[in-house]
Amino acid sequence: NAGVTQTPKFQVLKTGQSMTLQCAQDMNHNSMYWYRQDPGMGLRLIYYSASEGTTDKGEVPNGYNVSRLNKREFSLRLESAAPSQTSVYFCASNTDSSNQPQHFGDGTRLSIL
Amino acid sequence: GNSVTQMEGPVTLSEEAFLTINCTYTATGYPSLFWYVQYPGEGLQLLLKATKADDKGSNKGFEATYRKETTSFHLEKGSVQVSDSAVYFCALSPNASGGSYIPTFGRGTSLIVHP
Numbered sequence: 001n002a003g004v005t006q007t008p009k010f011q012v013l014k015t016g017q018s019m020t021l022q023c024a025q026d027m028n029h030n031s032m033y034w035y036r037q038d039p040g041m042g043l044r045l046i047y048y049s050a051s052e053g054t055t056d057k058g059e060v061p062n063g064y065n066v067s068r069l070n071k072r073e074f075s076l077r078l079e080s081a082a083p084s085q086t087s088v089y090f091c092a093s094n095t096d097s098s099n100q101p102q103h104f105g106d107g108t109r110l111s112i113l
Numbered sequence: 114g115n116s117v118t119q120m121e122g123p124v125t126l127s128e129e130a131f132l133t134i135n136c137t138y139t140a141t142g143y144p145s146l147f148w149y150v151q152y153p154g155e156g157l158q159l160l161l162k163a164t165k166a167d168d169k170g171s172n173k174g175f176e177a178t179y180r181k182e183t184t185s186f187h188l189e190k191g192s193v194q195v196s197d198s199a200v201y202f203c204a205l206s207p208n209a210s211g212g213s214y215i216p217t218f219g220r221g222t223s224l225i226v227h228p
Contacts, residue, residue, distance in 0.1 A: 041220065045215065058215075100206075104158065106155055107155070
């Protein structure tokens, strides 16, 4: 049981380049999330998806797009990377219940030069 | 809106010392409360949870009690080990019917335990 799998683990981009961060979960969860983690800022929600085919903005959506490809997969795309998007990105998933925890991937460490 | 406030770190302790990390929250209704731990280079993982008032969550020697009257969920451990060095996040999940249960996280508290 792999849980939540993120790829790649590390990436270096140049300003203006684009890339897609991949996330897949094998727990049959309806809800999936993308966060970024920056020093002193905790976790900030970028986008989330309550179910296949739906996506909603979180706290910091600007500069990002997402796709909920199917129930398992939720990708995050940077169309034109900026240095301010240098961060660690985490994908998470959970069931539709307030008393269940989120399950996190190990993160993607992204540097934009 | 909902919010979670944690004590700022880093918290630096010697091995076998007593640990408290304070967490208070603001939310409507009766949220579920969680503590997550993040080891270097890894994602967050659930440490313990409590889903109603006066519940005590516990795991690996850590405990936290859901205090509705003080809106708190402080994390405690009687004797810390070097291996407990990590970042700890307090979080709440709203008790809402329908839609996505989007959690609110605190900013995290770094714990450093010296031998």
